[in-house]
Amino acid sequence: MALLRVEHIGKTYGSGETAVHALKNVSFSVPKGEFVVIVGESGSGKSTLLNMIGALDTPTSGKVFINDKNTFAMKEKALTIFRRRNIGFIFQAFNLIPELSVEQNMIFPLLLDHRRPNKKYLEELLTVLGLEKRRDHLPSQLSGGQQQRVAIGRALMTRPSLVLADEPTGNLDSQNSSEVLALLKDTARKYEQTVIMITHNPAIAHTADRVFQVSDGVLTDLGECRERGYLE
């Protein structure tokens, strides 16, 4: 069964002569547990697509189903709750709360949901992310790679079925990039999560289960990159 189904999504900014078609009739589906990478030039519509999937932005036309639920048919409040329980976000700019410690940053989404954090799961995540000795540090006391690992921890803390990452390694050096990426893949596999990631890095695209390319708002399924010889 497909975890995510995108049906005929279109997004147009403006109208008349100045109309910009950021996405044109995009449809695809992703089964549970798959690691998907979206590539494309800047301005091609990748981020717009990711925002639509995460229900951060509303499309001009089309539907998005997550776990067979039509996200855009939901009311604002229900959508917020659905989002915080089912989708984890990771940003290029980390976007941690500067005044909270590593541990507090990670459990914050749970607190928003009025849930108590599962201590065992928190310890496990901290260990997996290599942050157990840094749990009381503030984001400013961490390196970029460590900060991004905290952001991953925060995204995974609510055990979302879908993780959306917009260039999570864009601000990191190659060493840190590959570490963070490996972590993301490992944890996704371990907790059976579907990951959709935007990247500019061909090496990352190479390791994905599937690759989509967005160009001028049109999505092309490049399939499994190794089979198709993507980026030759």
Place this chain on the structure above:
Amino acid sequence: MKSYLGLIPISAKVRRRQNRMTLLCIIFSVFLVTAVFSMAEISMRMEQSRLTEKHNREFTFQAIMDTSMGQNLLLVAGGLFVLILIAGVLMISGSINSTVAQRTKFFGMMRCIGMSRGQLSLFVRMEALNWCKTAIPVGIILGMAFTWILCAILRFVVREEFTAIPLFGVSPIGIISGVVMGMVTVLIAARAPAKRVSKVSPIAAVSGNADHTNRMRRAGRIGVFPIEISLGIRHAVSARKNLILMTGSFALSIILFLTFSVLLDFVGYLLPQSASDADIHISGEEGVNCVPYEIVETIRGMDGVKNIFGRRSAFGVPAQLGQEGMPQAVDLISYDDFDLDALKKDHVLKRGSSLSKVRGNSAYVLAICDEDAPLDIGDTIQVGSEILNVAGILKYDIFSGDGLSHGRVSIIASSETFVRLTGVTDYSLVMVQTTGDVTDEDVAAIGAVLGGSCSLKDGREEKTAGTYIAFNLCVYGFLAIIAMVTALNIMNSISMSVSARSRQYGAMRAVGMDGRQVTRMIAAEAVTYALAGCVIGCVVGLAIGKALFNILIRGHFAYAVWTLPVSRLLIVLLFVVAATSAAVHAPSRRMRNMAVTETINEL
């Protein structure tokens, strides 16, 4: 951290500098209300114990409240509460708005990680309430301390009727109203920002286009001003809500100032203070003009006497007024030189009056008559065979209770002129101003030299000077605080507005704007707010002031004439200029000294 709201105190600690101004605003409102209500309660209690002592029976607090004084006090305190509430809400709402605007991205991110709109709105409200935790106690302590100082001043400096005022009174009403004021202002002030924040789209965190609300329709024209000044003005005008808030707070303070200063005029009319107010009045037992004039010289040398002067009067003297020679009975009154000088000091002479002509043995007099009376400066009055010239007119009838002469004409002549006209040398009334250290024995000694034909009235206790000073002190104190709050608010708002644009300023510095241009840009923005606020404030303030003048003063004192308070307007102008330049100083220095790279690389 047990709940997401646990972020609030943690974040407040980090953002202390940004929140300092908001805190100050809350402290000020709480302080003002606590002070006003504490003073009101303490003066009621003073009245209560005075009545209890006087009538020898217990008066309940409720009974005091039911008196007209209690009702008036309650009304004034209630009015002040509302005024302070409005001022507080405007100020606090302004600074919350600015802090919130700077954190759009943060709120967007909160939405991304699952905060609902309701939670965001609650977050902003709770954040605002969190400031009350420190601001309310500080405001209350300051308010109580201020009350104690005021009580001490009233008791030891003003004295008069305040010698019984308690020094360290604690007023439950003052404290409760302070707490209520703090909470209510903050909650009302946080409403609009909370609503605004709840509409922040999660996209704000991801896309970087945080500033959705401030979308420009078209590029502005660069007008006659240099580019940096045009930009500064545009900054002020483009965010309409901010413009309204800033202009509003400027205007409100000016309105408060112009309105409250009418109260000063009111007290002036209610408790007229004259340079010739006397402590002791000596009058004859048998009819007019029977206080022997030699007695004045005797008393002048006695202990405890500061000034002594007398008046003679002749009522119903037949006279002919003006050129046409209308026959009318007039009252003729003699004034000693000291008394004449007092008229000038009290500003009761109309423009064009000349006091020097009246002095000594002359043919000039001062006249008191109604507005529609036949006399004017330069007119003549024939008394007996003498023709007298009117050298001056008084603004109102100083001898009648309501200031109106009701068709009667009175003429004030110098001592010498009066004696020449009437031949009467004895006084009808002799007045003594005593020195500060006069004793009851001194007064008794004065009484002893009078003999049986004259009586002495000791009016030392009836002087209203104490109340007058106390009231002036309160109003001036209040005006000073309003001014201070306004200055703080303006400084705060400009500083906030600059911080919100620091990235933009950094970018401008990076492309070659120099320090002086940055200052000019910030100054242009501040001046725009100040000018708009000044114009609105003065127009509305003058209108309200005039209306208040008509209701409060003209209603009771028909002779009162409203004039444009030029000196007060000048004070307002000076104050606005000073506050604006102070407000521009710190932020522009911050922007000039800022490293260009610091802001442009900020995420």
